[in-house]
Amino acid sequence: MLLLWFTVLAIFLWSSLTTALQFQYASFQDEAAVGNSTSSRSAIKVVSTQADWYGSSGVNAYFNGTAIWLTAFQNSSLNGATEGNGTNVGRVVYKDPIQFTNTNTSFATSFTFQIITTRPFPNCGSGMAFFIADSLQAPRDSDTSGSLGLLDPSTLSPDATSSSSSFFAVEFDTRISNTFRDPSASHIGIDVNTLRSLNVTDTTSSFYPQLFLYNNSTFTTWIEYDASTYLIQVWMANVSSASTNSSGAASTLVQYDPVDRPLYPCLQLQYNLSAVFSQKLMYMGFSATSAPSNQGMQGHAIYSWSFSNELVTTAPSSPTPSRKFKLYVALTVAFAALLLILVMVWALLTHRRNQIRKRASAAARVENALQTARPFSYKELRKATNGFDEKRKVGEGGYGSVYKGIMADGSVVAVKKLRQSLTLEDQFCAEASIIRKVRHRYLLELQGWCYEDGHEALLVSEFMSKGSLDGYLFDASKKKQLAGKTAAGQTETRMQILKQVAAALEYLHGGLGECVLHRDVKAGNVLLTDSANEKQVEARLCDFGLARLIRHEEGAVAMTAAGTPGYVAPELLYCGMATDKVDVFSFGVLALETACGRRAISKDYSQHIYDWLWATLDNIDQSVGISDHQLRRVLDPILITDDNDVAAQQVLQDWRCVVHVGLMCCHAAAACRPSMKEVSRALESRSALPLPKVKPPSPFEYYGPSSASNTITASTLAPTASASSDSGPPASLLSAPR
Template identity: 35%
Template sequence: MRPLELHLFVLTLFPLLASSNFTFPSFTFLSLQNLTLLGDSYLRDGLIGLTRAISVPSSSSGSAIFATPLSFFDPDSNTTASFSTHFTFSIKSPSPNSYGDGLAFFLSSDNQTLGSPGGFLGLVNSSRLTKNRFVAVEFDTRQDPHFADPNNNHVGLDIDSLESIKTADPSLSGIDLKSGNSITAWIDYESDQRSLLVFLSNTNQKPVEPLLSVDIDLSPYLKDPVYPGFSASMEGSTELHLIKSWSFETFGFLPIRPRSHPHNVSDSSVIGRPPISVPQSGSKHHKRLALGLGITGPAFFCAILIVFGYVTLRKWKKIKKVKSFKAEIVTGPREFSYKDLKIATRGFHSSRVLGNGAFGTVYKAYFTTSGSVAAVKRSKHSHEGKSEFMAELTIIACLRHKNLVQLQGWCVEKGELLLVYDYMPNGSLDKVLYNESPDGPTILNWTQRKNIAIGLASVLRYLHQECEQQVIHRDIKASNVMLDVNFNPRLGDFGLARLMDHDKSPVSTLTAGTMGYLAPEYLQYGMATEKTDVFSYGVVILEVACGRRPIERDPSNQKMVNLVDWVWGLHSEGNIIDTADKRLNGEFDVEEMRRLLLVGLCCANPDSSMRPSMRRVLQMLVNETDLPVIPRVKPGLSFSNSLPLALEDIVSESEEDKEEDEEEEEDLKSPCGGILFQIKVD
């Protein structure tokens, strides 16, 4: 027998009346055909990980959901199925005393919503609590007073709310959920008894007595088909959640009963028929019939012609638009076929996901004919997605710099908007910097970090000052800096970028970008300039030097700490070198580290007029010019009396300008000069 098997049986001929069962003794690549992974969940070494495997405190959430909805309710017999599931899991942390928040098994009609981190257990989205419908058993490792948790080691039944109906303490049975040991759980629901039982053990032997017993009728919550699955989350911790095996079974439906048929009646129920009247003249009846057919026949035929013509016209217009799109490309990368990209990404399978952004998902693509690898960005089918697609394709198509992610091509077919980029084997800077790389922890050495800071400064100088039109990126952050095979930086994701004529005043737009990287004046007025990019760059190189996120929770007091404020505080005490990443173990040139940190503060100055240009930044990094005097105390914010944007306009996720939402066709200019595209995408 093969060491790993997937046993799966779901009867579909009579789904409401049949039992369903499946078993994952462990998880393989084939298992992903029957599972949907959301958020930070992943498959590795036969296990499903639900949160990131990292060694520094962070926030993370993820779900693993069975791909096929299961029916529990039979309306004919008014019967709700019973179910039984058992699974083995472990919760551990590479850092002592860094635990929270736990995992949950759930049944939900929603298989698309990614839950929030922290106490929400990756189960519900904090922004739409009233829309969450689920039945869940939580295995909670943090006491959250918002949800009336009894302690930091409990099991509870949750229905449409994270305030448990009833909880139990597994420590009474000698079980610590955070021990890192394999724990097996059994959850049994008996519909006829209206009882849910939860058993927990450190072995594979099911205990005689349940840990948690709840008398409850779940039939009102199982009327519609639901997806079984797992979710987990953490916030400000390194807790890791793993699912090792899983089986599930429904049972208890009544057999199919024959339905009454209107023609199968007993003799006593036969109703006498009234006498049938025979028309006096058959010829009159035939004349009426012929007249009716003579009128309705042509009308019906005309209706068919009209429908056929309408459908044909729509198809013709759609084909014409796509051809127009292709014909109007003056220069740029190659066109890929949708078929080739679909095959290369295994049908855009979840196992090929490299990352997710505000406007789409990036997939790893293997082209078997050429043996090459690429990254395919699939834009969302929204107007914002189309605007972002056009902006990115237009701006980056003819940019050429060694520190840019190179665009290989594009595809517009079957309603899809696809961009093909060079594949970066070392992923994004944030994943490497914070040990989130799927290939295991990689500590960037000092030479690599200095090279990243210089390379990123070089490409920003090119965008700001060397293109015919100035390119303002607007979303410079660690996750948009990719690393090639030699850990050289490559700036990507130009979906929010804007073109400006040199020496022109900036145009006010809705704020776009990511909190922690946004310049104060940009938050206040929405004015995107090269100086807002300089601020974001300053934050990124402080991340590179310090190994800390722009905003993260302090483990000692759970307060959120701003990286710029933290570095400036130690600079004011004369201890700026103390901010250097401890994982470097002091293996760096002290004066070069001091220079990098001071350049970071210089770029992240709240006063935009005091920030240097990227040309000056590059000169400072390579020691071609002296550093300006960095004030010991962080300068305060000062704004004019102009009216700021409304509060709802200050957002952390990207938004496109209102004008773009009202336009269906744009003439987009290339930063290399001239019209590159004139496109209209449906």
């Protein structure tokens, strides 16, 4: 650790000990430059293009007046350029290469230039570029294909993102090259090792008219690279416009006034240039190409150039006060960072120690709460589920995944892997205290649990081979698997399931010292398995994740609305008040779903199943209840038979009983709903409960958001409002496996 910090400190100090290379040439006339003893022309090196591929009489850059001309815009005796040339390439560099031994080096440069076009947009020339490259010479054939004298196009495939050359460039391009995916014939781009620009600005007259490269304008450009942020920024200003003479030829009048750099850059890119510059001799300058015979002559003139860059040199014998301050800052930062790391390590270890203690405490509390459930080892359950193999997964819900487990003794169990940690032991133990009190044939019993450090909490229960009831009610392909094709068989099985669920709820509400509200009765929480004689299906009500204990003498108790949309009683949904009648309402919805074979809320129906039934069963004869004809309109088609015998009449009577029970259980007023004991008796005797003399209001119109303070009675009518249930409760730790 100390070695690392000393290394960082050394790099910081080494990078601060630099001197700057700076020059500023206001023009390129043949005299000493401003502020420099060296002639501006002698500081610039015209690079002759290699004769082996360009020809011995090739056209190169030249000086004329106060400018450097990379290429000529008209026939010129100074470099032999003519309109008949196939290509022209001009390249100039600063006289000395730059050694970037310090890879984190910022630089800034500015220059004034002019591009003179002799043909209209977009048909003239190729453009020019400022570059910093590792090659003094222009690469072979770089005068063609819009390569701007920077790379050999034959070495770069259309899909390549770099070439063998290392260079950084800002291009001012006047030609569309599909190879480099140019956006237009007037654009500015930032290039690294390829001319497929990493970022580009379209400067056509419709996008950026003041920087349009076909107006023969004179521009000043500023380029900066900040090595600390890897930010490359380009600013550009139009400082004068060329005029045309009567013959239409471009004028080269370049009188312009210096301007301030614009406030905002026209182009920027975040890119680390250290890999381009690192440990190489780099040449910086300008390059341009044109194709006079095909695209007309295009002139590129450089009128001024300034540059500043920090380069590594030998350190002075003693540090200056500013460097002493940098050393002090570096040491302070290093010490503060080291101290911060130590504090973070201490906090992490303390948090881990507290978590271990908390998990141990949680496990102890859970074991005490689940005294009647067997603790399993994680190894035992992992082996039983074949390592929680996805092939063993039989279900997945909001609370966790359920796997089929085969124990060492051959018994089959369901193992639920909970998503939440048992560090929520207060909620877990409260639910566990309910589960350990519950013992009933038609309630799914928790057989065991597992909670070991470093693993998820696991719950073990009886494996229900047939899955949940909702699959058999709403999946047409599975309905006949429940009890065959006959209406009588389906009726007997579905009635048996409803009676078993009703018996389980009757036990929860009255069979214990306190009333247990299940609060999530629905088809998905009714699990099925074969009975002992394997001739009938047996149901188990599961999932006590939302269960609450209330005393019988308490009456309505305030609690947060939770459950499944469509099953939640309206007084709980809108008023936040609950009695055992909230479970009665949910059972009523379940009974209606079982009879009708449709969900409480479905995209195929615009109404809740209760409202849909009342709308469909209009004009009920109160003396006889729902007629046979009305029943056939609402029952699941698999329950309907065309026979008129005694058995067929018994089927209709059974479902008349169920529909009456369901409608009364879903009554808007909780006080008008039957108790689960009355429901069980009605189902056992297969006698229909009497319906109201008049159609009651919809449960979801009876209450409304403004009725939260109203007392729930049979005679109270709250203001009408439409609302939908919330998205459901938070996940519970003790939801049973399914």
